[in-house]
Amino acid sequence: MGEAIVVTSGKGGVGKTTTSANLGTALALLGKKVCMVDTDIGLRNLDVVMGLENRIVYDLIDVAEGRCRLPQALVKDKRFEELYMLPAAQTKDKHDVTPEQVSKIVEELKPDFDYVIIDCPAGIEQGFDNAVAGADQAIIVTTPENAAVRDADRVIGILDKRGLKSPKLIINRIRPSMMRSGDMLEIDDICQVLAIDLIGIIPDDELVIRASNHGEPTVMNPNSRAAIAYRNVARRILGETVPLMQLEEKTGMFGRVKKFLGMG
């Protein structure tokens, strides 16, 4: 029996879909059987980030309404044998499916997969209810900004009420230089406010944008720092103890000389 993990944030644009895609891929990379479920009905993105848009035949709404069987709607990834995705519908909206229907689909997936990663839409309305319905565990994605942390806090409160205790936190898009200069919230400050376990910190990386535009999850690129960070998160999900990434950028020759001269 697999575990269903919902990736949510409250605020939009913090990287839920990117995180879902990369975590799903990283878990598959570690040999797990994974199904990603896009519950952002009407604004589906996960298929685009995964580069699987042109393989979609049926979607989540078709399954919910019985137009097809669940296995027919699953899209197999082009890179991994045991990575699948259940796409959202693009033409309908969030009200066309109920939390019970999504929950039923997730329950149906769990016996066949090690992990079911549910990509949640932004907001705390019906779409959120749908995404959270079938989940056993939650990962909250936030960025080092006040607005994102506020929304994450709200979402943690709502999840707690639904019985999804102790969600895990991913802090995304960290810019070490800004954090150092005090222009960005510190990791410690965020953890203190949200008071949940930190499961990963992801540095801001241009390669993420490039990768998602190519329909290729960043995690596949071992040169990307964000990729390493996502792989670390996946290992932590599997129960390994992996130390948090050192965020300091590698100092070049010039930096080392400056530091030596006491200017750094």
Add this chain to the structure above:
Amino acid sequence: MSVKSAVTIKGTKEGLIFLLDDECEFAALLDELNAKLDKHEQQLTGPMVHVFVKLGARRLEDEDIEKIRSVIRRQGNFLVQSIESAPEADKQKDAPLGLQTLTGIIRSGQVVRHDGHLLFIGDVNPGGAIYSTGDIFVMGALRGMAHAGCEGNETSIIAASLMTPTQLRIAEVISRPPEEWASAEPWMEYAYLRNGAMEIDKLTHLHHYRKEAMLFKGV
């Protein structure tokens, strides 16, 4: 008259209202009532008079009520219409508020409402709110909003281990840190009203403001 009378009789259009003192002994009250009625015996004869007895905050057993009734009935022309105590709520207002303890974390969008003094052990995050009719003590970080004395008690205070709120309210007064005040060391502080304005001080100075509180003076 040097001593305040335990029985006051007032005349209204409907009849007589007996206002009975609610602090003296019940026996003394009955004596006074007897004495008063004896004194006025002559004046109190004549047509039927309706009597309404008001006991104030005093609570009486049925048998004591019957005693009062029989005393008044001695006057042949008195008809006791009602014997009533003041509603409980009036009494509660004066009664000291109890302190209740709550633990948890108040996250964005969550609200705690409380009657009386509240000791909250945990953090109040930005976007979260605590309302209390009495004092609020936060053992943790107060980063959200706290409203003490929310039904108008201006002597209420708000205290916190870490005082970095988005807003503080005491009774009708609203303050917005850091525009109105900011503390360089926001630990173990409390907010109170002085001349209708919000002030912040260290908790160790609370005894300047709360003189009635029990003070430890050393052994």
